[in-house]
Amino acid sequence: xxxxxxxxxxxxQTKRMxxxxxxxxxxxxxxxxxxxxxxxxxxxxxGTGGVQVSAACLVPDDTLKVIDQGADDTTNAVxxxxxxxxxxxxxxTEETAEATVIQTRHRIPERDLTENQILVYQxxxxxxxxxxEPRETETRKMHALEEYGLMHVKLYEDIARHGHIATSxxxxxxxxxxxxxxxxxxxxxxxxxxxxAALQLFGAGREQRIYAVPPYTKVVSLDFEDHPFERGxxxxxxxxxDAQDAYLDEVIMDDAGTRMFVCSDTDFCRERREAxxxxxxxxxxxxxxx
Amino acid sequence: xxxxxxxxxxxIDNAHAWLGEMRRGDxxxxxxxxxxxxxQLGLAVDRVMAEGSLYDPDLAALAIKQSRGDLxxxxxxxxxxxxxxxxxxxxxxIKTGDMAxxxxxxxxxxxxxxxxxxxxxxxxxxxxxxxxxxxxxxTDEAEKAEAIMNEAKPHITSFLNQEGxxxxxxxxxxxxxxLTREPLELPASRALRLQALTRGDEGFVLxxxxxxxxxxxxxxxxxxxxxxxDVAVELDIPELGFAVExxxxxxxxxxxxxxxxxxKTEPPQFTRGYGLVFGQSERKAISMALVDRxxxxxxxxxxxxxxxxxxxxxxxxxxxxxxATGFVEHIxxxxxxxxxxxxxxxxxxxxxxxxxxxxxxxxx
Amino acid sequence: xxxxxxxxxxxxxxxxxxxAFRVALDVMxxxxxxxxxxxxxxxxxxxxxxxxxxxxxxxxxxxxxxxPSLRGAQIKEWLRFHTGAPLVDSRSEAMFAVxxxxxxxxxxxxxxxxxxxxxRSATLIVEVEALxxxxxxxxxxxxxxxxxxxxPEVKAFRNNATLFPLGLDFYFTSGSRIAAxxxxxxxxx
Numbered sequence: 001x002x003x004x005x006x007x008x009x010x011x012x013q014t015k016r017m018x019x020x021x022x023x024x025x026x027x028x029x030x031x032x033x034x035x036x037x038x039x040x041x042x043x044x045x046x047g048t049g050g051v052q053v054s055a056a057c058l059v060p061d062d063t064l065k066v067i068d069q070g071a072d073d074t075t076n077a078v079x080x081x082x083x084x085x086x087x088x089x090x091x092x093t094e095e096t097a098e099a100t101v102i103q104t105r106h107r108i109p110e111r112d113l114t115e116n117q118i119l120v121y122q123x124x125x126x127x128x129x130x131x132x133e134p135r136e137t138e139t140r141k142m143h144a145l146e147e148y149g150l151m152h153v154k155l156y157e158d159i160a161r162h163g164h165i166a167t168s169x170x171x172x173x174x175x176x177x178x179x180x181x182x183x184x185x186x187x188x189x190x191x192x193x194x195x196x197a198a199l200q201l202f203g204a205g206r207e208q209r210i211y212a213v214p215p216y217t218k219v220v221s222l223d224f225e226d227h228p229f230e231r232g233x234x235x236x237x238x239x240x241x242d243a244q245d246a247y248l249d250e251v252i253m254d255d256a257g258t259r260m261f262v263c264s265d266t267d268f269c270r271e272r273r274e275a276x277x278x279x280x281x282x283x284x285x286x287x288x289x290x
Numbered sequence: 291x292x293x294x295x296x297x298x299x300x301x302i303d304n305a306h307a308w309l310g311e312m313r314r315g316d317x318x319x320x321x322x323x324x325x326x327x328x329x330q331l332g333l334a335v336d337r338v339m340a341e342g343s344l345y346d347p348d349l350a351a352l353a354i355k356q357s358r359g360d361l362x363x364x365x366x367x368x369x370x371x372x373x374x375x376x377x378x379x380x381x382x383x384i385k386t387g388d389m390a391x392x393x394x395x396x397x398x399x400x401x402x403x404x405x406x407x408x409x410x411x412x413x414x415x416x417x418x419x420x421x422x423x424x425x426x427x428x429t430d431e432a433e434k435a436e437a438i439m440n441e442a443k444p445h446i447t448s449f450l451n452q453e454g455x456x457x458x459x460x461x462x463x464x465x466x467x468x469l470t471r472e473p474l475e476l477p478a479s480r481a482l483r484l485q486a487l488t489r490g491d492e493g494f495v496l497x498x499x500x501x502x503x504x505x506x507x508x509x510x511x512x513x514x515x516x517x518x519x520d521v522a523v524e525l526d527i528p529e530l531g532f533a534v535e536x537x538x539x540x541x542x543x544x545x546x547x548x549x550x551x552x553x554k555t556e557p558p559q560f561t562r563g564y565g566l567v568f569g570q571s572e573r574k575a576i577s578m579a580l581v582d583r584x585x586x587x588x589x590x591x592x593x594x595x596x597x598x599x600x601x602x603x604x605x606x607x608x609x610x611x612x613x614a615t616g617f618v619e620h621i622x623x624x625x626x627x628x629x630x631x632x633x634x635x636x637x638x639x640x641x642x643x644x645x646x647x648x649x650x651x652x653x654x
Numbered sequence: 655x656x657x658x659x660x661x662x663x664x665x666x667x668x669x670x671x672x673x674a675f676r677v678a679l680d681v682m683x684x685x686x687x688x689x690x691x692x693x694x695x696x697x698x699x700x701x702x703x704x705x706x707x708x709x710x711x712x713x714x715x716x717x718x719x720x721x722p723s724l725r726g727a728q729i730k731e732w733l734r735f736h737t738g739a740p741l742v743d744s745r746s747e748a749m750f751a752v753x754x755x756x757x758x759x760x761x762x763x764x765x766x767x768x769x770x771x772x773x774r775s776a777t778l779i780v781e782v783e784a785l786x787x788x789x790x791x792x793x794x795x796x797x798x799x800x801x802x803x804x805x806p807e808v809k810a811f812r813n814n815a816t817l818f819p820l821g822l823d824f825y826f827t828s829g830s831r832i833a834a835x836x837x838x839x840x841x842x843x
Contacts, residue, residue, distance in 0.1 A: 005374065007668035014373075016713050019675050020749075023711075024773035026682045027823040027836035029795050033773045034473035039369040044616030046623065057679065059672045069627045076623055078298040106627045115684075124617070135603055137476050144769035162639055168631035176795055176838065178819055187631040197798075199683045206613045208473040214683045214796035214838075232634060249626055250633065264627055 008055040009087040014038055018056035018210070022201060025212035030175030031143070032126050032209040040205065047080055049203030050103050050122035053210060054084065057118060057201070058101060063091040065099035070107035070247065070264035077105070096267050106169075108190040110246050110268040113198035115215065121184045123204035126211065128172045128182040148180050151222065159227050168232070174220045175213060183219075189233045189247050194219040238263045240282035241272035313358045327351035336540075336569025337361055341611065342368030343470065343489045345539050345568055362491075366612050373470070380465065382524040382533050386543045386566070387445055391519035393572075396446045398512045398547055404443030407435075409518060410570075439519075446515035447545050447562060456547065456560040476603055483585055483606065487578045488567055490609030498584075498599045498609075499577030507584040507597035511563060514547035518570050542567045544575035548583050550590060561590060581605060659731035662695035664709055670694075674710040681834040682823070686792045686801030688785050692830045694736075697728035703827035704752055704779050705732075711777075712739040712750060719745050719764075721753020724781075752779040755806035761814070764822055772819040775837075779825045782806065785833050791842040792835070800842070803833055812841050 006012065014036075021035040040048040058064065064084055068077040072094040080103060081092050093099050096109045103120040113119060125131075129139045132150045142148065151172060158166040165171075171188035175181050183191060184202060194200065200213040213219060223229035237244050239260045246268060248261040260281055263269035273282060314321065328335055328351040338350040342365045350368060357363035393409025396402055410432075450456040466481035469489075474482070487495055502508055520540050524533040544565040552558035563583025565575035584599040586592075594600045608614065664670035670693040677691040696705030712718055718739045720729065733739060742748055745763040758778055767775035782804075789804035790811075803826075805811060814821045814837055821837030 007672065009374075011374065011376065012667055012671065013713055015671070015675075016711060017715070019679075020711055020716070021773070022679060023682050023777070023823070024775070026679065026796075027838065028772050028819050029838060031772060031819060034475065034771075036470070036472050038373045038470075039366075039612065040373075041370040043366070043619065044613045045618075045620030046616060048616075057672075057676065059676050060669055069624050073298045074624050075298045075302055078302060082299070105623075106625070124620070136607070137603060140770050163642060166635060166639070168635040169628040185625075185628045187627055189631070199679070206617055212683075216798050217795035232631075235634075247627070248630070250630055264630075 005087050007060075007088060008058050008084070009041075010038065010052065010055045014052075015056045018052055021210045022053065022056060022212065025201070025210050026199070026214055028179075029213050029217050030173075030179030030181040030211060032204075032211045034208055035210050037205045037208040042079065042083070044206035045124060046076060047103070047105060047122040048205030049207075049210070050105070050120050050205075051080060051083070051203070052205060053201050053203035054101060054103050054120050055088070057120070058084065058088050058090055060089065062088075062100045063093050063098055064088075065093050065096060065102045065267075066104075067102065067107060067109070067265075067267075068105040069249075070109070071266040073266065094267050095271075096265075106185050106187075107247070107264060108186055108193045108196075110243075110263070110265045111271075112193075113196050115197045117198040119196075119198050119200045121186075121200065121202045123182065123184045123202050123207075123209070126182055126202065126204040126207050126209040128170075128180050143179060146178065148174075151180060152224075155222060156224070159224070164227060164230075165223070171229075172222050174222060176218050177220075180222070181211065181213075187232075187247055188221065188229075189231050191219070191221045191229070192231055234261075236261050237279060238269060238272075239279045241269045241277045242279040242282070243269065243272055243277070313356070322355055324348055324351045324355065327354050333570060334359075334361060334364075336571055337492060337574075338364045338368055340568040340571060340574065341365045341489050341491065342372065344368050344372045345537075362611050362615050366615070369612055379525050379527070381536075382526065384521045384523060384539075384541070386517070386521055386541065387443075389443070389517055389519040389521050389541075389543070391439055391443055391517045393519070394443050394515070394517040396513070396515045398514050399446060399449075402446055402449065404441055405438055407438060443517065445545065447547065450514075450547065450560060454559070456562060457550070457556075459562075474606060476606070477588075478602060478606060480582070480586065480589075483602065484564065484566070484578075484582060486606045486609055487565070487581055490578075491611035491614065492571065492574045492577075494609050494611065494614075495574060495577040495581055498605060499580035501597070502580050502584045502599045507587070507594070507600040509563070509580070509583045510549040511546040511580055511583060512548075513576060513579075514545045514562065516542070516544045516572055516575065518542045518572065540569055542569065542571050542575040544572065544579045546576070546579040546583060554591070561586070659697070659728060659735050662697070662705070662732060663736040664693050671710045674706050677832065678707060678710060678825070678834075681825075681832055682796075682836055684796045684801075685794065685835050685839040686787065686797060686803040686833060688787060688803075688831055688833045690830050691832045697726065697732050700724055700729055700752070701781055701827045702830040703832040704781055704825075706830075707779060707825060707827065707832065708733060708739070708750065708752065709736055712737040714738040714740065716740075716749045717742040717747050719743075719748035719751040721751070721757035723754060723757060724752055748776050750777050750779060752781065754781050759810075761810055761822060766817055766820040766822060769820070772821075775820065775822060777823045777825065779827055780806065782826050782828045785826055785828045785831045792839050793842070794839040796836075797839070803835070805835070805841075808841055811835060811839070815840050 021033040025033045040051055066077045066081040068074040085092055096111045101118045105122040127139050132154055133139050155165050169187045170185040171191055173181050173183050197215050199215055202211045221229040234248055240262050243263055246263045249264045251260045253260050328347050334354055335347050335350045338353055339345050353364035353367040394407045447456055469485040520538045522535045523537045523539055525536045526533050546563040547560045550561040563579035565578030567574045581599055585602055587594050587600050598604055674691050674693050677689045681687050681689050691703045691706050694706035694709040716739050719742055746765055764776035786804045787802045790808055791800050791802055793800045818837050823837055824835040826833045
């Protein structure tokens with residue numbers, strides 16, 4: 001562990017400020033708590049909010065997992081994991097089941113999370129109404145008045161034009177019947193998983209907002225009676241592990257445009273292959289294949 | 291057989307090593323020292339200090355070296371370092387009226403007490419590439435009128451004040467809120483706006499200032515005064531009960547004198563825009579003053595037809611180049627999960643559209 | 655300043671406060687859950703858990719209101735020395751308030767936030783004799799089906815919940831044990 005910096009990098013005053021915001025976030029699920037986000041040694045837009053939330057939550061005994069697009073080995077996930085190894089000296093893992101804190105960008109792990117876990121989301125634009133109304137002063141009023149008509153109009157326009165709601169990720173949700181919340185750019189496939197046993201924390205560094213969804217909180221994806229929310233999902237099985245109901249990435253295999261579909265959650269896929277599940281294009285896992 | 295790409299960690303390490311090699315460049319060329327950067331690229335150092343919000347020329351020079359001359363990257367390095375520093379106290383407001391000016395000009399008066407001091411300016415250089423510099427380097431000895439520089443130079447606007455021709459700013463002993471320690475809340479006070487502008491991106495503030503001159507929130511500005519020089523920084527020491535001088539810093543200050551037609555409660559008089567920047571950067575100081583003045587439309591009861599420079603939320607949320615560069619550049623990070631979701635959606639929509647067309651054609 | 659005020663802080667602040675915060679976060683996210691929290695040793699009669707919570711969350715930016723039973727010079731000095739938090743007399747200015755339930759009444763004096771900023775509300779730290787999972791039946795965010803917690807009364811908490819998204823959030827502290835009740839929790843029975 002690098003001792004030039006404080007435990008988990010941030011100074012104590014900053015951590016206290018973030019911790020107070022986190023507690024209010026938990027007490028007011030889905031409400032975006034303003035916080036004085038700090039410059040971090042990685043760029044805004046690359047997970048500074050998630051990193052600050054994780055830094056404020058980590059304890060020396062934690063085991064941290066970091067994923068980006070569901071994968072542990074994407075470059076930004078690697079970079080953030082290294083940062084906490086260096087500054088907090090915590091254990092790291094790629095195994096979802098082993099982790100006590102999971103920082104994520106754009107995915108919820110396939111495996112059900114437990115009461116002993118915290119899921120920290122990196123959020124680019126925390127305001128679900130932002131693309132309908134660019135002014136913070138206006139959207140804040142809308143949340144205060146619970147005035148979400150604009151969002152319903154937008155979704156309804158989608159239906160009128162396309163026959164269904166044309167939002168495929170960052171699909172807005174309503175938390176505990178009160179605040180409309182941006183679930184971060186996860187595919188809507190993941191939305192139903194947000195009612196979970198683990199605590200979910202959201203950090204938006206550049207936009208200076210923190211919010212939270214406590215365990216077992218009601219999370220409803222916005223829809224209409226005659227056009228209920230559909231999570232969509234796998235048209236096929238994972239080519240490597242044969243998972244039938246996982247979120248898949250499409251990989252272009254050759255110049256002829258041959259496609260292959262594989263789990264975006266790399267740890268889930270590994271675990272299944274280790275358990276003997278083999279997809280159409282996979283092969284039994286061996287020692288050196290990892 | 292597809293094997294997921296592994297080895298992100300190794301790739302990152304290699305990329306960093308390569309970056310280090312590129313930074314150093316040809317080993318046959320002498321390496322730049324921090325002192326060289328500090329002394330010979332002083333205006334780059336000044337910009338990094340101003341937008342990095344940290345007055346330390348050596349650290350700024352180091353950041354410029356480390357960033358291969360990418361000044362926004364250098365500013366980022368300084369900002370990230372700055373946030374880790376403990377806070378020992380709050381300084382007294384600097385007294386720019388007591389500045390030891392190396393440059394001081396006014397566009398509104400031909401002459402004034404303290405005089406016009408050109409100082410080291412590019413203004414009247416002919417922008418011709420100087421090939422002598424490429425060959426050997428040139429050292430010119432300048433004749434400096436130290437006596438004039440050290441002479442006290444009252445603010446030009448104080449002369450207008452005497453006649454009540456310019457709006458006087460209310461004095462205030464309240465500590466302004468700190469942009470770096472509290473989340474930005476709108477509407478913002480003028481103090482907060484000025485904080486955002488002084489560390490705002492020079493190019494952004496310049497463009498905003500320029501737009502006011504071209505009619506997007508025009509406020510008829512004259513440079514009442516522009517001064518550059520050293521001022522003392524005094525720090526309150528609670529144990530001593532008084533302030534002590536801890537350093538001299540160089541700043542650029544600009545006060546614009548702007549027309550004001552008057553309102554129901556106030557007679558016509560001049561108003562001001564204000565710019566203050568670390569180091570020598572009169573371009574930034576002047577631009578800042580223009581934008582500051584434009585943002586004051588509400589308090590002065592002026593019209594806002596919706597121009598960008600008068601839009602506090604627009605200016606304050608977009609002037610920070612560290613926020614902007616991070617978010618703009620983050621779209622190069624993998625987004626294949628969201629893209630996959632979009633891909634599925636577009637395929638579905640296309641399929642449905644094709645089917646609907648086919649049905650319509652069959653019916654016709 | 656009495657020397658007793660100088661001791662009783664965290665021995666390793668970054669780590670001790672991290673561990674204490676995780677407990678505070680966990681119980682706030684799971685209303686009714688009782689957990690152990692320690693690290694700080696405040697002067698009597700403040701409990702270890704209340705003292706540790708204050709050390710974890712308070713600093714010069716958080717006005718604290720102390721109930722009369724905790725307003726002894728030693729506690730005040732201890733709090734000032736270790737946190738720098740300003741002590742306020744006005745209940746409406748407090749971000750944190752500590753005391754026995756009877757001293758905190760009427761809780762309607764404390765800030766409940768504004769419609770635009772419901773987070774600008776006070777957190778009340780209620781010192782209780784004992785904590786047990788029996789009594790009021792709780793449900794709401796953070797609770798799987800229901801949980802149970804002994805509360806000093808029901809009505810005030812029920813009223814508080816009706817203010818949502820405004821309202822107060824509560825910690826209950828006893829010895830080195832802690833539980834929480836955010837404004838979202840609904841009470842039965």
